[in-house]
Amino acid sequence: MAYGEHTYRVSVQWTGNKGSGTSGYRAYGRDHVIRAGAKPDIPGSSDPAFLGDATRWNxxxxxxxxxxxxxxxxxxxxCADAGIRVVDYFDDARGTMLDSxxxxxxxxxxxxxxxxxxxxxxxxLAVELHHKAHSQCYVANSVNFPIRCEPIVDYEDSSDV
Structure with a gap:
């Protein structure tokens, strides 16, 4: 693992000028494009509650x-380090935001x-490693609100083996 300082760059280009810029709150679109190097663009907007496009990432x-x-x-x-073979992983994450x-x-x-x-x-051990992963997670260590983890760990179906 490469320890030390890592720098990341993205660009965000607003594409929501409808002709009169920000002449009024409803006069402009919230659309933008997120770019990072040669990676695929990410179409962004705001949450529909804030006049954004629901088909784009907010x-x-x-x-x-x-x-x-x-x-x-x-x-x-x-898990790889501990010799636990994960064969499937799906997360249904939920976030709560307070707007005031x-x-x-x-x-x-x-x-x-x-x-x-x-x-x-x-x-x-597979369940316990979620706690260790949480303590190592860069994002969880960088935010000022709690991130909780409620994992379920199952064995693969023996008929699939």
């Missing part, structure tokens, strides 16, 4: 996806990973 969804993906990557790493006139903010994220491991592997 910042709140991207934050939730980042927390879920970071946890998953650490978890898979720790004073300040909008996330109040929590709850991860619900459902993991399937090889029959015979240590299920208790």
């Amino acid at each position: 910042p709140e969804e991207l934050l939730l996806a980042s927390a879920s993906a970071c946890h998953k990557l650490w978890y898979l790493h720790l 006139p004073e300040q909008g903010r996330f109040t929590e994220i709850v991860l619900h990973p459902h993991v399937v491991i090889r029959r015979g592997d240590d299920r208790a």
